[in-house]
Amino acid sequence: MSLLDVFDLPQIYTKPSPEALLETLAILTSAPPSWEPSDIKDTTECSARLGRRRITKSKAPQINPEGVSRYLTSIVSSDLRWIQDEEAKEEIWNQASFRLSERSGRTAMGALSRKFRIPSPEGHIELSIHEPALTGDDLGLKTWAASYLLAKRLPTFNLVQPGRKLQVLELGSGTGLVGLAMASLGADVVLTDLTSIHPNLVRNLRDNNEIVQERNGSVKSGVLDWTEPTSCQLFLNGDLKTDESYVNLDTKFPVILATDSLYSPEHPRWLVNTIETWLAQDNDAKVIVEFPLRDAYLPEIQNFREHMSKIGLLVLEEGHEVGYDDWGHCGVDEEEDDNALVRCWWSCWGRSLVAK
Ligand SMILES: C[S@@+](CC[C@H](N)C(=O)[O-])C[C@H]1O[C@@H](n2cnc3c(N)ncnc32)[C@H](O)[C@@H]1O
Known part of the structure; x- marks a missing residue:
């Protein structure tokens, strides 16, 4: 052309x-x-x-x-x-x-909705993800590279088995892409984040509910702050402003997911404490995470590994892949687009290598 x-x-x-x-x-x-x-x-x-x-x-x-x-x-x-x-x-x-x-880049842009194409055993599905105009430090209002990469990788773990409902918890869901992709594979997923992120998360769950239900999955949302890991308010139908009815989550989960969750020195400890609180004791329980390898936060990743091993979890599978963290000045400046390239580390953790 x-x-x-x-x-x-x-x-x-x-x-x-x-x-x-x-x-x-x-x-x-x-x-x-x-x-x-x-x-x-x-x-x-x-x-x-x-x-x-x-x-x-x-x-x-x-x-x-x-x-x-x-x-x-x-x-x-x-x-x-x-x-x-x-x-x-x-x-x-x-x-x-x-x-x-x-x-002028993502932060200067207004709200937008994007379609993400995710592979599934029956062919690709399209999830529609809304991102409000970015405000301050609310990183969960944007969809990050690691989440798109993990959303596409999920089917390879063969987590959902025919005739068995799988309960999954996602921590720090942000805009919800990973949890929604998991639910579209037929799992019952609870997506969680901080109070400020929750309303947009609810919106995305509603926007994609039909496609999730068609695929025998379900989604619920909750507020779960890793600094208070034992408490998770599960909202059944709505958001914090309009729906007062919530229950305190009290089940444990055989699968926990998280992406791009380590960007402060406290995050590894908080995240792993939360994982320890909510991961089922089953031998085949799994934690699947994907984090970008940003230079500034490599110590956090090492720290995460150490904390995970302290709670008895070991890496069953891991690998690296490359994605785009943002579109920089997409189509405007090629150098900016290159800067948006980000290398990520994915890993699947379990209690013993036999469970793999
Ligand atoms: C960089 S964003 C990643 C969002 C999403 N997982 C993704 O990859 O697109 C980090 C997410 O972690 C959430 N988060 C940060 N600190 C948290 C905490 N103390 N408790 C719960 N969630 C937290 C943020 O609100 C945000 O949604």
Whole structure:
């Protein structure tokens, strides 16, 4: 496909029609569907507040990124006085502003919903994950590379056996991708996180409930803070604001999942204490985790290994793989995209090697 230059786009001084401008702005979407460039063709659909228009990136022409920000600024700063339709003008300004903020990285972007394609024994499924506009330190409002990698790896562990319901607990679920993928394999999954993350988690559980149920799985959500590992409030139908009815979780789980959970010195101890609290005593109980190997947090990973071995768990299987932690300035700056590449370590832990 040939690369268009910014000068090939309708220029403001030529007084382009609203349709031409909106079409161009749709093409300039740097939609971040997943972190797999090879998947973009199948999965790129970015909606929500990125704009009412949907565009399949594979059908759009490629635009040379040089000068695109300047082009967008020329639209935002124009009074578009040749366009009579006030609503169309608003839409053009909005879309141009969205395109500019996409080019400033994820934190500058608004809320968005993304579709993730996950392999399953019956073929691929698509999970729709909503991410609110990012605020402060709420890392759980974004979906991280390790979670997408583990979501895709889950079927390889053959955890769900025919005729046996599997109960799974996820710790620090964030937007819920891993827990939802597990439930789509037919497991009953409790997804947990902090109070501030829980409402968006509930939204994602609701958005994907149908696909989970079609596959004989179920999802529930709870608030479980690793600093108080013995208490988990399980919400049966709703979020914290509207639903007062919760029960205290009191079962243990044969499988626990966690991704990207180690980014402070206390995290390994807290996480492992929580695992110890909720992991069933069965010999075949398993803990499956995936963490990015960020230089700054390698001591945390080592610490996690040590704490896990202190509670009698050992690695049954482990490996490394590479994913995309974010889309950087996707399609805008190739170097940024490279920076988004992240190497992750996955591991499956159990009480004895025989259980493998
Ligand atoms: C980097 S995010 C990863 C989210 C998700 N697992 C993923 O990989 O996309 C870390 C998650 O751990 C949660 N978390 C951090 N500290 C926690 C704590 N003390 N108790 C429970 N969850 C915690 C955060 O709220 C956040 O959702």
